[in-house]
Amino acid sequence: MKLLFYESYKLLVNKLFIVLFVLLAAGSLVSFVWAQLSVVNSEEFSEEKSAVQNRDEYNSVITELNRLDADEAMKKAQEQKKQYEMCMMISAIMSSDNTGMNIQSALDGLKMQDEESFNKAIQLCNESTDFKEKFFLYDCMIKKYQYIKNYRTFINDMDSRADRQLSFSIFSDNDAFSEANIKKTVSDFAPLKGTEVKTGNYLFAEHGTSHFITDLMAISVMFLLCMCLFMQEREKGLLLLVKSCRNGHTDTAVSKVLTLVLFTFITVIVFYGTELVASGIIYGLPDMNAPVQSMKTFMDCSLKISVGQYLILWLLSKLLILLTIALLFSVIFNLFRSTVLVWLVSIGILAAEYTLYISVPPQSSFNHPHFINLFYFLDSKTLLADYENLNIFSIPVNTIDIFRVLCISLILVFAVMVIMAFSLRSQIAKKSMISSFFEMLKRKLLPIHGSTSVFIHELYKRLIHDKGIIVLAVLFIFAIQTSNEAISFKYDSIPEATYYAYLEQLEGRITPEKEQFIEKEQKRFDDLQNESFELEIMENKTPEENSRLRSIDTILKGKYKGFQMLMEQYDYLKHQHEQKGTEIWFVNEKKYSSLLTDSKGMASRFILCAVALTLLTANVFSIEYRRSMKRLLRSTPSGKGRLFALKYIIALLCGAAVFLLVYSPVLIRYLNNWGNILSDAPVSSLRQFSELGNMTIGGYLALSGILYFILSIMIAAFVCSLSELTRNHFLTLLLSSAAILTVYFLMLGNITLRFYAILGSGKYIIFIIGTVITSGIIILMTLLSNRLFLYDQIRRNQKWSCK
Amino acid sequence: MELQIKNVSKSYGKSKRALDDFSLTLTPGVYGLLGANGAGKSTLMNILTDNLSADTGKILWDGEDIRRLGKRYRSLIGYMPQQQGLYDSFTANRFLWYMAALKGLKKKDAKKQITELLNIVSLKNDAHKRLGDYSGGMKQRVLIAQALLGEPKLLILDEPTAGLDPKERIRIRSFISEIAADKIVILVTHVVSDIECIADRIILMKNGRLIKYDTSSGLISSVADKVFEKKCSKEELPELQKSFSCGNVLQRDECLVFRIVGDRCPDDFSASNSEISLEEVYLYYIEYENDKNDLP
Known part of the structure; x- marks a missing residue:
């Protein structure tokens, strides 16, 4: 207990x-709130927007409808929706550019359709203007009641559906997984018969339990926790x-394990x-x-639990999976001595x-790697909401049971492994026979030789x-592999193949x-x-x-559409030529999009x-602090400015080398496959680059190359500076x-952040400002790290800070 | 060749003065720097090795400010830090070449010096071994070798013999004495016997100030009448240790001798007849001052 206290x-x-x-x-927390607010503040209507911006009305509509029977509530919601739809139509007619006579005839037309409804709508239009929101709100309510109806059918017809499926020959093999799975599904859902689902505001539970970034942050905390618990003592030489x-x-x-828990x-x-x-x-x-x-997303859930119980189960699932991950990291920290x-092993x-998780389709017959996976388990909402049985030796086993058994077993196994590795494993590295043999050879054969270039030694480091x-x-x-990889295009349709x-040609x-x-x-x-x-x-x-x-019809539906695609492009090229004087070049848009x-x-x-550069440069400066070499180095003639410059140059060279090895093979690959690239063609021949004027594809590729090069250099400088700032x-x-x-996630998620999207839309200013700000931050970090390396005084000894 | 430390002060924060108006002039020879933990030795060394700048005062090398000399001053220094980590995957050979590169040595000179130094520190056979596989003593010897690279004029050695066996300790001590003829060697150690053997002069520091600066014999004679002793039994010892915190117990023949330092001889004690050690000098100047009031 005392040790637990001290570890904590x-x-x-x-x-x-x-x-x-x-x-x-x-x-x-910020990312969660930001994500919710971006949904709430988006221009499009959503249930979230209504629940937040018009909470009172949203809740009153739910309460009002909940007083009625589900069928009656749905009927009422439909009436209301129709009413507000009429309002929207009237509003659209009134705000159109048509002449007074046309407006009147359009309104008369509407009135003729349903006079009562029309009169009410006119009255509503005079009272308020937010009928668009109300229309969508009732639409949303209709969907909710539709779901209730569907769920009743879904749960009550479970047996008959199962019988029907079992009547098909492919499902009715006694030894087969399919049959067992159908029977298990019926028995798992049996307790839910008669469950009365309710309409309500469940956005709290739906959104509050599905934020992936929090999972990533929590994994980072687990890594940090293991680092502090198992690495610091070793690094400070206290472990012995x-x-x-x-x-x-x-x-x-x-x-330590208990502290981790x-x-x-x-x-x-x-x-x-x-x-x-x-x-x-x-x-x-x-x-x-x-x-x-x-909650609609829980339609397939076979657990007979309430929303409150779900939240508790969700938290418990998170605890179990995070504990498993934390103990996995702990095992790695105890098995490997090298930072x-x-x-590498953890990230790997x-x-x-x-x-x-993302590449194995969940519907495939061998879907085990998708479901028996840390990331699937980490998505506790999906785990609890979806009903999935896996084929384990022809026996259907529910993923929740697998999760429970696997996590608890792994937690126990990993905990024992950590305790054993920590207790029994020697912290003193043993020398292998091979290394001893090589040392003997070196001693016998190698003279005292070396280089007096600091650059060479830093490169060696x-x-x-x-x-x-x-x-x-x-x-x-x-x-090498990328350069020689073949590029194949799949034609999704005959028009595409024709194009x-x-x-x-x-x-x-x-x-x-x-x-x-x-x-x-x-x-x-024609x-x-x-x-x-x-x-x-x-x-x-x-x-x-x-x-x-029939054959003409086939041609017109297939090849003619392909020709139309070509003609649309041709029209665009002619338009560009007339407007901007750009030369007309035919460029396969789909093919070149894959390159550009x-x-x-x-x-x-x-x-x-970024990963390669992090591995290459993260230790540039920190190595000197970790090895307490700073004082010794700074006492030498080249140990200050020159050493800093050389370390930085090597980091930047790493950036250049990584750029060459990562980006140039892509170009080589395209050249190998296509023979040549239409480098003289204007890049605006592709419609998404319509704003780029006379820049050629070659010029665009060169510009991208320069940008990627700068990006690599900037990553190297960033990590290198961080190495000095964090030490x-x-x-x-x-x-x-x-x-x-x-x-990475911003790049995946937000198209406007991709430089081709910015350039393509002609937003040069945004691009320049973005580049200047990013470069500014990195230059500032570089200067700060330079100052710290050169002028920061050696840290005070503990004795001073104690006193 | 002269190193002048002129009125150097250094504070950490507002409360603690690590160096307080410290002044001293050093000419070629071996200087032993002694002081309790927190006396300001490390701060002084950091300033001398250009790792730290003084708040006030100057350090002059042959009359020129070392801050202005910068790189030229650092090319004159050989520094061996205490408790030094090393690059585990480097061999001793590579590490010395690396330090030679940092010190700006030419390849020919570096090769000659590295070969010589590896011989001196008895590491020639292990020159291609990874430093990670070295014992503490071997690492210490590599550090001494690197400090001597580039034939420095000012050699600052922090606990140079820590972790060495007696034979190696004597060898290194002798070597330091040998090379000290045209160098200023500052030896910081708590191993008083090392200082006693090779230091020409001893610098005693306390609370960031220079409190005594003399030869070993001069210091010993200055406390000749300050050492008292008393024969005692094992049973009496705890009581004596309680009364006199600056005491030293020696085993002589079949009895114990309790020796103390102080300005006056307490009852039952007599002036010491036997040789006074530098440790007692240290106890008198460094510890006794603090405990003066405790004397009966």
Whole structure:
């Protein structure tokens, strides 16, 4: 108990832990509130908007309708909706540009349809103007009552549906999973028969329990927690002392695990608790006693629980999965001594899990990697809301049961592993026979030699000491593989295939021959259309004529549409030529979009580049603090300004090398596949780049290259500066990862942040301001780190601060 | 060659003065710097190695301010810090070449010096071994070797013999004595015997001030009549230790001798006949002053 107290105390007095914990909690809360407010404040109507902006009305409508029987309530909601629809139509007619006579005739038309409703609508139009919101509100209520109706059918017809399915031969094999699954589904949902779902405001529970960023932040806290619990003592050389004490083995390990459990619990309360509170403040509290199935997203939920019980279960699920993740990290921290290895293994496991989670389709027959996955379990709302049975040796097993059993088992196994690894594993590295042999050889064969270039030694530190060479080797393999990868295009439809075929022929600068070809094709399709028309109006068609009509119809629906796609592009090119004097070039828009605006590829290359640079440069300065080398280095002639400059140059060179290895293979790949790129064609030949005037595709690619190069350099400078500002390798890795992930998710989520979108829409000013601000921040960080490295006085000894 | 420390003061925050108007002039020779923990030794060394700047006062090397000399001054320094971490994956050979690069040595000179120094610190056979696999004593020797690289004129050694076995300690001490002819060597250590053996002069520091600066023999003679002793039994010892905090217990023949330092001889004690050690000088100047009032 005392040890548990001291382990907790160590965490609570650890400024780094506390500051980051608070920052991550605040970040998570801010992002949650921001996400909710962006839905609420969007221009489009939504239930959320209504619940927040017109809360009283929203609640009164729900209360009023809830007093009625579900069918009556739905009827009333439909009437109200119709009424407000009439209001909207009247309003639209009144505000149109038509003449007075036209307006009157349109209103008369409406009146004739339903006079009573019309008169009421006129009255409502005079009283208020917010009928659009009310129309959508009642529409939303109708959907809610429709859901109640559907749910009743869904739950009451469960048996008959199952019988019907079992009557099909494919489901009726006694040994098959399908049959067992159907039977299990029926028995799992049996207790829910007669459940009366209620209409209400459940936005609190729906939104408050589905914010993915909070999960990411909580995972970061788990990593930080393990770092503070298991790494700090080792880094400060205290572990040998701790382990030499009577209670320094199992007791300390157990107390560390218990501290981890305690702080995971605190994390769940702080992170998810605040999220629920914020959600409650924004949307208001629901009826906690209503069945959880009252929320539409819980239609498939087989648990007989209330909304309040769901919230408790949700928090417990979060606790279980976060504890599993925390203990997994703890095992890694105790098995590997190298900082980089710990980081790589942890990130590797998470990346592998996430890749499986998003790439394995949940409907596939081998969907286990999707469902038996940390990220699926982390999405507790989906876990509890969806009903999924997995095929485990032909036995259907519910994912909630798998989650429960697996998490508890893993928690126990990992806890034992942590305790054993901490207690039994020696902290003193043993030398292998191979390394001893090589040392002997080196001693015998190698003379005293070396270089007097600080640059070479700093490079050695980056590449060999910090294992940067492995990162570069992996990138090199990736570069070779990417360069030789084939590019294949899938045609989703005949028009698309036709468009591709035309472009194969027409790609490049427009010529008289090409113009003639287009005209000829146009004439051909015109003739076909005429022929089709004539055949259609013909009475008593012969079989041959019918067949001809069908084949023409097929051509017009398929190839002609492809030709129309080409013609639309041609019209646009001619328009550009007339307006801006841009040369007319045919460029396959779909093909070149994959090269110029591949957002997924761009995001994945960004993440690859950023991860590589983080690994390469996160230890540039922190290594000197970790090894207490700063005082020694600063006492040498080159240990100040020159050393800083060289360290920075090497970090920037790493940025350049990573840029070459990540981005250039993409261009090589396209050149390998296409033979050549239409580099002289104006980039505005693609409609999404209509604002870019006379810039050529080559110029655009060069500009993108420069921008990616600057981006790589900026990432390197950012991580490098962070390394000096934090003076801690782990912290640099953590903060860089957080920054990279933030940018990555923004890139994935917000199209306006992608530079091609900004340039394409001609928003140069935004682009320039964005670049200047980002560069400014990085330059400021660089200057600050330079100042710290050169002028910051050696930290006071503990004795002074104590006194 | 002369290093002048002129009225140097340094404070950490408002409350604590680490160095208080410290002045001293050093010429070639070995200087032992002694003081209790928190006396200001580390601050002085950080200022001398250009890692810290003084709040007031100046440090002059041959009459020129070291701040102005900058890089040129740092090229004259050889510094061996205490409790130094090293790059684990570097070999001793690479580490010394790295330090040679930082010190701006030419390749030819670096090779000659590194070979010589590896011999001196007995690490030639282990030069290609990773520093991570070195013992504490071996790491200490690599650090001494790097401090000597570039033939520094001012050598600042912080606990240079910590972790070394007696044989190695004697070897290093002798080497420091040998090279000290044309160098200023500042030796900071709590191992009084090291200072006793090789230091020409001893600098005693307390609360950031210089309280005594003399040769070893001069210091010993200054406390000749300040050391008293008393034979005692094991049973009496706890009571004596309670009464006199600045006491030292020696085992002589079959009895214990309790020696104390002070200005006057307490009852039952007699002036010491045996040789006075530098430790007693330290106790007198550093510890006794604090405990004066405790004397009976």
